[in-house]
Amino acid sequence: MSEHPEPELAERAAERHVVVVGGGVAGLVAARECAKVGMRVTLLEASDALGGAVRRAELDGVVLDAGAESYATRGGHVRKLVAELGLTERVQSPATGGAWLAGVPGQEPAPLPIGGILGIPANPFADDVRRVIGWRGAWRAYVDRLRPPLTIGHQRSLGRLVASRMGARVLERLVAPVVSGVYSAHPDDVDVDVAAPGLNAALTRVGSLSGAVDALRGQQQSARKDKAPGSAVEGLIGGMGTLVDALRADLEKLGGVVRTGSPVEALESAGAGWTVAVRPVEGDEDPDAADPGTLSADSAERLDADAVIVATTEDAARDLLAGHVSDLGDRQAAPQIEIVSLLLDAPELDDAPRGTGVLTVPGSHVAKALTHATAKWAWLREAAGARHVVRVSFGSQGEPTATASLDDEAAASLALTEASALLGVDLSRDQLVGAHRARFTQSQPASLLGAAERRAASRAAVEAVPGLAAVGAWLSGTGLAQVVADAAAEADRIRRHLLWD
Ligand SMILES: Cc1cc2nc3c(=O)[nH]c(=O)nc-3n(C[C@H](O)[C@H](O)[C@H](O)COP(=O)(O)OP(=O)(O)OC[C@H]3O[C@@H](n4cnc5c(N)ncnc54)[C@H](O)[C@@H]3O)c2cc1C
Structure with missing residues (x-):
């Protein structure tokens, strides 16, 4: 919806109060989207700093990223926000300079081969690839070029696809380090169609996995073939903390109120809206010691809201949403x-x-x-x-x-x-x-097998409750690119609900 509403709409917007719970990037983006159309917004963050996984540290006067970098x-999406x-x-x-690879049995660390996708090489005989997988691994990987592609259905597990076509060495020495480093996951659990869209289709078209990698790299006009892995x-x-500072400054400029040291303990539906119970943290108190889920403590402060956007980590979100959302599905391993x-x-x-x-x-x-x-x-x-x-x-x-x-x-x-x-x-x-x-x-990446279906089901369950939304990496998949786009879309849904429904 337009961020410059008609006067009548602007008046309606100013009467609506949205409370955002959690001041990581998802919460900040969602809060700012609501504030943009003139809604009253209060963002409550449990800890004494905004940013969540985007965290700063200072060592002897040097300020650096201690989390996402x-x-x-x-x-x-993030570039647009940055602009x-x-x-x-x-x-x-x-x-x-690119990354190096260590821990290959019997070998010194060596540069991670360039030109692959998720560690899958386009040419198993390239010097930098063969150095890692050896001649034996290279010949086994070459079998991929001789084998017919799977024509009936296709293999969605990245690990199983790579092992069957190019062998264990490519899987264990090239793909697993990249996937574990980037996603904290095993390749067997990664969905090729999400992690490398188009790779399976290219495999059917060109007849081999290494050929598919080559074809796809060629298509990626933005990515030059000689780019090192991770360079996109x-x-x-x-540091990324400057994004958090800028989001906060803009949110406050738009009239939003930001409160740190304010863990939310519980949500309660109140007529057409919500009551949010928050217990401000004093001094050195540990915000994690709060027990979310109950509204028992009389000392908790209560805020009224027309809508609540829960933007915390998964555990806290589940505690807050329990009792309001019928079926959030199983907790994900994190x-x-x-x-x-x-x-x-x-x-x-x-x-x-x-x-x-x-x-x-x-x-x-x-x-x-x-x-x-x-x-x-x-x-x-x-x-x-x-x-x-x-x-x-x-x-x-x-x-x-x-x-x-x-x-x-x-x-x-x-x-x-x-x-x-x-x-x-x-x-x-x-x-x-x-x-x-x-x-x-660490929330799971969007590319885990079954993650999209699980998340869609959790999202649908939250969306069924009027005036309630949930955003953050546990629903969008980890990574700022997913988190930012998803939080903005959910905030737009809430804006529409409050102004039109
Ligand atoms: C170590 C690490 C490195 C990463 N590196 C990168 C990277 O380089 N690039 C990239 O794109 N992505 C990276 N990611 C992923 C990315 O940082 C995250 O996906 C993203 O920052 C998550 O944002 P979020 O707002 O969903 O959650 P979080 O950042 O976890 O924020 C949730 C917030 O909610 C608050 N909260 C919790 N409970 C309550 C409560 N009851 N009341 C009020 N507030 C509460 C928390 O204190 C926290 O501030 C990295 C992640 C990690 C962990």
């Missing part, structure tokens, strides 16, 4: 992730020995991946001076993070040891200027 350019917020001049592409992303000078950011005084990293970072073959290392952030982002290199920022990621589907039971000191030591191993450089404790750890629950 970029966005996918796919769909153009609307006047941040276009801050857009920065990552360095082209952008970041912002100053891996715990920890990122330990290290600020290092280490001139031996000046030449970026492992490009912009390292992905690991699942099971080969304690850490899942490493980003050499000062090699990847020019803005951060400038901000860090002669020092280096390295982010070590722990945790994947179904396993507790290796750092889970460690104190901060021990977690920093483990991250330093892993960084030394993955970067191939001896990093000592006295080179560590500072360390920061951040824990997250």
Whole structure:
């Protein structure tokens, strides 16, 4: 709908109050969309900072991204938002050094081959591919060129498709590290048709999986063939936290009210609208200690709303929605992730020995991946001076993070040891200027098998309740590109409901 409504509509909009619960990117985008048409908007965030998985850390004066560090350019949704917020001049592409791969049995780390899709190579005999999968792996992968394509139905499991056509080495050494690094998921669970649209159709057309990768890469006009994996992303000078700051500033400029330290405990339907119970957090109180779901405490503050948009993580959303929404379906498995950011005084990293970072073959290392952030982002290199920022990621589907039971000191030591191993450089404790750890629950990607159906069912159940919406990565799929587009669409649905129904 138009963001500049007719005067009569503007009057109606000003009488409507929307409460948004959760101040991650989904909540901020949804709140801003409602505020744009003149509605009264209150955004309530449990913690003392906005942004959720977009999180900042400061190490010895260097401000860096402790969570999400970029966005996918796919769909153009985030870029459009960035432009609307006047941040276009801050857009920065990552360095082209590309990622490396570590943990291939019997091999030193090597650059991740270029020109593939989700790690699937277009040419198994290319030097950079063969270096990783060996001659045996390359000949097995070549069988793909000789085998007829599956003509009756097609294989939707990425893992099974790759294993059957190109063999275990391509799957385990190339595809699994990329899929685990990007999605925190196993390739068997990833839906090819969502993760790589058009690949199955190209396979039927050209007769082989490697040929399909080649054909699809050729079609992707925006992606040059020599682009390194992961390069279809952008970041912002100053970090992704600048997007959160700009969203907040614009929301407040549009008249929205933003409250941090305000965990919502419960929702109650009240006539045609809602009552939202919030218990402001005092001082050092832990917002997570609140017990969402009941309206028992008299001390809770109550806000009236014509509509509520729940924009929290999945667990909190389910607690708040229970009792109002008939069937949200099963809770999804959500891996715990920890990122330990290290600020290092280490001139031996000046030449970026492992490009912009390292992905690991699942099971080969304690850490899942490493980003050499000062090699990847020019803005951060400038901000860090002669020092280096390295982010070590722990945790994947179904396993507790290796750092889970460690104190901060021990977690920093483990991250330093892993960084030394993955970067191939001896990093000592006295080179560590500072360390920061951040824990997250990672929502599942939209490309998991069955995810689209599960999410559509949950969404339909929420939409059946008038004046209620739910947004966020657990419903849109993880990644800012999905989260932003989905939150804007849901906010539009609520705007229409409040103004027209
Ligand atoms: C470590 C990590 C790295 C990532 N890197 C990237 C990347 O580089 N690029 C990319 O595109 N995507 C990345 N992602 C994914 C992306 O960051 C997320 O999908 C997205 O930020 C999720 O936004 P959200 O608003 O749905 O949820 P969140 O960011 O989780 O926000 C939910 C908010 O709700 C609040 N909340 C919870 N309960 C309550 C309550 N009861 N009352 C009030 N508030 C409450 C929380 O405190 C939180 O602020 C990354 C994710 C993680 C975890």
